[in-house]
Amino acid sequence: MTPAARVQAAIDVLDLVIEAARSNGAPADRLISEWFRARRWAGSGDRRAVRELAYRAIRACGEIPATGRAAMLRVAADDAQLAPLFDGSRHAPAPIDPDEPVADSGVAPGWLMKRLADNGVEHPEALLGRAPLDIRVNTLKSGRLELPEGAEKVAAANGWRYPPETRIEQSRAYLGGMIEVQDAGSQLTCEVVAARPGETVIDLCAGAGGKTLALAAAMKNAGRLVACDADRTRLQRLPPRAERAGASGIETLLLDANREMEALKPFVGAADAVLVDAPCSGTGTWRRNPEARWRLTEKQLERYAAIQSRLLDVAATLVTAGGRLVFVTCSLLDAEGADQAAGFLARHPDWRAELPALPAGTSRGAGLRLSPSHDGTDGFFVARFVRL
Template identity: 45%
Template sequence: MWGLRLAAEPPPNVQALEGFKAGRFEIQDEGSQMVCWLSGGGLDLSGAVVVDYCAGGGGKTLGLAQQGVGTLIAADISMKRLDAIRPRLERAGVDAELRLLGADGEGVEDLVGGADLVLVDAPCSGSGTWRRRPEDAWRLKADEVERLHKLQLAILGRAAALVKPGGRLVYVTCSMLTGENEKTADAFEAAHQDFRPVAVGDALGNPAFSDAAREHLARFAKGHRLRLSPATSGTDGFFAALYERAG
C-alpha cells in the first residue's frame, strides 16, 4: 500500500511527525499519486531511463521513484525549484539527477531518443486546485489560458524528442479546463503522428492500484485520456494523456 488518507480531525501538523522527518512518507494529493502510477503502469522501469520533465517541487519525481526506476532525472527551468527538490530526495533516500533546462529545453541533448518514460507535468492554470484556493478562479483570464496552451504544446514537443521508439510519453496537468487539456492533447496528436495513444486501461495493471481503484478509475477514462475531479474522484482536478512512440 502506497497511499493513506489521514482522517483525523483536526488534522495534525504532519510535517512535525518523526515519520515525515525520517522520510517514511510525503504529503501529496491522491490524484497526483494516481497519475504517477499510471505513467509507469505496464512498464518494467527497473533499468529504465525516466525523466520528470517540468519537475517543479519534485512530487512527481518521488512518485516515479517508488516504482523502482533505473535512472531518474528531474528537469526544470528553475534552479530555485530544483534546489527545493534536494531535501525531499535526501529525506526519502531517493537518488535522482537534477537537470536545469534552458528556455528552449536546452540541457538534455544527451537524452534525445533515449528515455523509456517522460512525464510532462506541464505549467497550467492550477484550476484543479481551486477547491483549496477558490479565490484563484477570479484571477484567471481567457488570454492566459491561450498562452498556457501554446506553452504546453511547445513543452510537449521538446519532451517528446527525448522518448525512444517504444517509449512512453505522459502529459499531465492539474487543470479542469479543456483549453489546457483536450485542446493541447488534440494539437499534439495532430502534429506528432509517431506517437500513438496508450489506453488508460492498459496502465491500470500497476500493482499499486487496488481492484476497487482500477474499477473506479476505469469509469473516468476515455481511451488514452483520464480526467479526475473533486466531484468524481474526490481528488484535485487532474488530466492525463498517455502515448507510446512508434518504434
C-alpha cells in the first residue's frame, strides 16, 4: 500500500469504529482485525501503519467524530507530513476542502471531562498515552526464570515493565507459564487482597481469570480458590490459562446475573477474602481502549454504579467474621470508587475500611486511586473492608 492508501484505509476503519461506538458494537481491535482478515494481501507493514493511524485519530478526538475522514483530518491538521497525502490519487483520500468539517480535538466528551475534573483527576491527557507492557512473574513456576531483555522493575512485588511494542507472547518465559501479562496496577490491587495459603478466597467477577491467577500464586496452590462470573465464555478461558500457569485446584462457578446467591449459598459466611473486581466504565483503561470514552453515557454510568452496589452487598454475605472484602474498579470516577465505598460502609455498619498499604496510589475516600499520570499504571480504585 502507498502511504496515501494507508491513510484511506485508516479512514475506512475509523468509519467502522465510529459506527460501532454509536451502536455499542464490536471494539476497535476486533474491527481492525476483521477488516484486515478480508484483505489478506495487505502486508505486516501496512497493517501496523493503518492501525497506528487509526488509533492516532481515535486518541485525537474528544467527542465522537462525525466520520472517519473528519477524524483523520484532525490528525492531519497537526501533521504537516500527513496532509499532502490527501491528494485524490488512486486509493488515496480526496483532496482536502478548506470548508469541510474537521473533528474537534480533546481528551473526552464534555460531560465526561467535567466529571473527571470534579473528581479530582489531574492530567487527564495521560489517560490516552500508549500503555506499556507489564508482566507478572508467576511465582508458582518461575524457578530459574530469565526475563526477556529490556525489563524495568515496577511497584508491584512481582511486576516488570517493557515498552509497548514488545512481543512477549513469543518468549520462552511466557510460553512456559512463568510470566503473565498483567498491568502493574492490576497486580497491586491483587496484593490488597493479601490472599494466603490455606484460605478460602472468592474472585466474584473473575472474567477470564487474570486476577484469579495472581491470587492462586499468592496462595501457593494451598486453600480453596473459587472463580465466579456470569459470562460463560470468559470463564471458560480460565482452565487452560491455569494449567499453563501451574495453578491447580481453582474452582469455577457460573453465576446467573441478578440471581447470584442461588449458586453462592454454600459460601455464605465461609470466605476469608472476597475480591469484587466489578464491571465498570473502564475510564482507567483508555490507554488500551481509547474509543471506550465515546461509548460511555451518563445513563450507563448509573447502571454500572447500581451493579457495583449490588455485587458489594452480595459479597458481604460471603465473608466470615474478621474476613476481608476488596472492591476494585478500573475507573477514576468517584461514582465507581470513593462514593461506592462510602455507600457500602453506610449500608453495612458491621464493616470497617482499611486503607490499603501500597507503594503507589493516592488516597481517595476510604480507598486508593491509581492513575497513569501519578503511578504509570492503568486507572484503578481499590478499597479494602474488614468484617467486624
